Amino acid sequence: MVPMDKLVQIAQRFDYVEARLNAASAPHEIAELSREYSALKPVVEEFAAYRGLLDDLAEAEGWLADPEMKALAEDELPRLKARLPEMEQALRLALLPRDAADARPAILEIRPGTGGEEAALFAADLLRMYQRYAETKGWRFELMDFTETELGGVKEATARIEGEGVFARLKFESGVHRVQRVPATEAGGRIHTSAATVAVLPEAEDVDIEVKDSDIRIDTYRSTGAGGQHVNKTDSAVRITHFPSGIVVTSSEKSQHQNRANAMAVLRARLYERERERIDGERSADRKSQVGSGDRSERIRTYNFPQGRMTDHRINLTLYSLSQIMDGDLDPVVDALIADDQAAKLAELEG
Numbered sequence: 001m002v003p004m005d006k007l008v009q010i011a012q013r014f015d016y017v018e019a020r021l022n023a024a025s026a027p028h029e030i031a032e033l034s035r036e037y038s039a040l041k042p043v044v045e046e047f048a049a050y051r052g053l054l055d056d057l058a059e060a061e062g063w064l065a066d067p068e069m070k071a072l073a074e075d076e077l078p079r080l081k082a083r084l085p086e087m088e089q090a091l092r093l094a095l096l097p098r099d100a101a102d103a104r105p106a107i108l109e110i111r112p113g114t115g116g117e118e119a120a121l122f123a124a125d126l127l128r129m130y131q132r133y134a135e136t137k138g139w140r141f142e143l144m145d146f147t148e149t150e151l152g153g154v155k156e157a158t159a160r161i162e163g164e165g166v167f168a169r170l171k172f173e174s175g176v177h178r179v180q181r182v183p184a185t186e187a188g189g190r191i192h193t194s195a196a197t198v199a200v201l202p203e204a205e206d207v208d209i210e211v212k213d214s215d216i217r218i219d220t221y222r223s224t225g226a227g228g229q230h231v232n233k234t235d236s237a238v239r240i241t242h243f244p245s246g247i248v249v250t251s252s253e254k255s256q257h258q259n260r261a262n263a264m265a266v267l268r269a270r271l272y273e274r275e276r277e278r279i280d281g282e283r284s285a286d287r288k289s290q291v292g293s294g295d296r297s298e299r300i301r302t303y304n305f306p307q308g309r310m311t312d313h314r315i316n317l318t319l320y321s322l323s324q325i326m327d328g329d330l331d332p333v334v335d336a337l338i339a340d341d342q343a344a345k346l347a348e349l350e351g
Helices: 004-023 027-063 070-095 116-137 166-173 256-283 322-326 331-350
Strands: 106-112 140-148 154-162 175-181 192-202 216-221 237-242 247-251 299-304 309-312 317-319
Touching (some): 004 027, 027 070, 070 331, 106 166, 106 256, 116 140, 116 166, 116 175, 116 192, 116 322, 140 247, 140 256, 154 166, 154 256, 166 192, 166 331, 216 256, 299 322, 309 322
Antiparallel strands (some): 106 154, 140 154, 175 192, 216 237, 237 247, 299 309
8 A cells, every 4th residue: 555644745735736726827837737636636535535434443443442332333343444445446546647648639540451341331330439439428529531432431530539538538449440240242141350440549739749841741632532422622632741750641621721730630649649659668668568558450359240249359358239339338348448457557556
């Protein structure tokens, strides 16, 4: 357990930050203090509850010396002691290092992998799944770039998702998602295996990543859709090439101005994530974590439609509720991944 004096120091720091926040007027200082306040608040709340339980325990133990209160103490003490491990665990979890990007909006990128048209249709299913999940959480889901196939599949889709705890809950979705089912395009009724890749990036702020004008080339071109009304008749689509990294991003919605803004946001997010991965790699070169590794070449999940089954291979979780999951009920999967990540961090912290 964390030493009591360290917890007291955290509580004192919280009081100081709260007082400074109430007096601050400069936007930059308010933003900085707000971040620290939000990080410390869960720890202080759990510590207050833990300290309250310890006070109740001490009071009940004092009753044992009083003949009139002894029976009440003997009844109360087991209940209070039983709560102690649970409260200590909650305090440990609150003390775990926070990912600085957890509270940020997320950039979601989905692309078909192996499997041709069926992979593109599966990519479209994943896009709908995340959109419905965002709706259930009360998040804002905004398509930034979307290119579809003749049959309604997704060639490439990029979306921005904003709301409370977006990146914290979606960051474990990055990786290769595999599907096993009979394709709508398959007359013979044989089960095919195909895949789509998902990338979830924290949105970068302007202060995080500086993109020099001399490092990029911006091209405009005519967007091509699936045909008919989807064909963009003007040169409004935008492609940005970042020379130092080799990253190329595109946006092909209706407004060229919006396309530039969207493409720059995605470029910053990719550069920010690359920097986060570099720093994380330096901090933990020897640590190999299954969850949250961000390795997009890794198959993370299988969706088996004939069996109505979804399996997350990183934590060996299998759920037979595929239709509900595809309809946006992702919380059982996300909660299990977060719990596994917390357990791994606790083991690392206490080991």
